[in-house]
Amino acid sequence: MAELTQPATVLAVTDLTPHVRQLVVKPKTSKISFQPGQWVSLKLPVGPKPPLNRAYSIADPPSPYGELTLVFDRVPGGLGSNYLYELRSGDEVLLSGPYGKFVLPQPLDRELLLIARYTGLVPVRCLLKEMFFSKIQTPVLLIAAAPNEDEVLFHQEWLTMGMQLPSFRYLPLVAQNGEAEAVEKALSMLTPLVKGQPKVVPMICGTKAFVRPLLAYFTDGGYARKEVKIETYD
Ligand SMILES: Cc1cc2nc3c(=O)[nH]c(=O)nc-3n(C[C@H](O)[C@H](O)[C@H](O)COP(=O)(O)OP(=O)(O)OC[C@H]3O[C@@H](n4cnc5c(N)ncnc54)[C@H](O)[C@@H]3O)c2cc1C
Incomplete structure (x- = not known):
């Protein structure tokens, strides 16, 4: 309809x-x-x-x-x-x-790894606020990339959430030279955290130049395509 x-x-x-x-x-x-x-x-x-x-x-x-x-x-x-x-x-x-289908998988039985750049953080914020209000206890790691220091989005909210929810970890990064640099920095943050660990639920949002290499990182690392949720803006 x-x-x-x-x-x-x-x-x-x-x-x-x-x-x-x-x-x-x-x-x-x-x-x-x-x-x-x-x-x-x-x-x-x-x-x-x-x-x-x-x-x-x-x-x-x-x-x-x-x-x-x-x-x-x-x-x-x-x-x-x-x-x-x-x-x-x-x-x-x-x-x-x-x-759209960029929604939380049900049941959410693995750690959630949210990775987004700039306004790609918008749906992520909605998901996180919902989880926070519903007191969902699933561990969450958020990697949030900004294009420069003046364009960091929702930073204060996530610092507050991190103080109130021990299961929430927030890793901000700034990459001034575009998506490729943001991908490189995100990978250097997440690799030590996910390599050799039990599978997580990756959800990635932003422009294709940001999302696609990160999706490839997970699928090359043994994730099935359907285990990685993505939303691309362009
Ligand atoms: C499912 C979905 C959800 C979206 N949600 C949001 C949202 O919450 N907030 C938001 O700002 N945008 C969102 N977008 C992108 C939005 O729909 C527009 O594409 C964006 O606002 C640019 O439109 P425009 O007409 O101003 O630019 P256009 O004239 O269409 O030019 C787009 C070009 O600008 C660049 N660009 C810079 N920033 C963006 C951006 N944010 N998205 C896309 N291209 C960008 C790209 O290189 C692209 O080629 C979403 C897109 C999709 C498909």
Whole structure:
């Protein structure tokens, strides 16, 4: 069945970093029931053949009021993200969803290894908040890559989570020279932690240049493809 496309009202606009913005939107027709890790499709009135469809992961677990938190970076020359940067509180945007399979496996019977770069951290944040609220005890290791010191996302939240949840480990990294450097740094952090250890559940999110080499690391290391969950943004 086709998903309902409906207008949503922008409730709040907040800058999280110099190039990352958060929008809280509330669907007007019906509440969207979603699983943490899923995304919505925005239909934007721009481009040569509007609507321009752009996917945005949901950054906060389901709320009783139905509002959705979206977080995105401003892509230089990017049609969709630059349009979203013009939106103000009270404006409307068309969306549909939820979509996607980047959700927690059930049962979650192994350590969870979350690896994401920049706004690839958005669905990861939703998963982690849900796990935190539900008091899930599964051990979690998060490797979070930022493109520079000013663009580190959700750092404070994860430091706080690390203090409150002994089962949560957070390893931030900054790689200023793009995805290849971020992959190299992530591998140097995770290799001593996973090599020779029982299998974990890897979940990797970001652009293909970041996700694909990390996926290959696991599949070359003996993981079946379906044991590694990925979400690519481009
Ligand atoms: C399932 C899914 C979930 C997504 N969730 C998010 C999200 O939560 N937050 C978010 O910021 N984006 C997310 N994206 C990416 C988003 O849909 C757009 O592709 C992004 O905002 C760029 O769109 P644009 O029209 O501004 O740029 P375009 O004109 O389409 O240019 C895209 C180019 O910009 C570069 N780029 C820089 N940053 C990004 C980025 N974040 N995503 C993709 N390309 C990028 C790439 O090199 C790409 O070639 C998601 C994509 C998918 C497929």
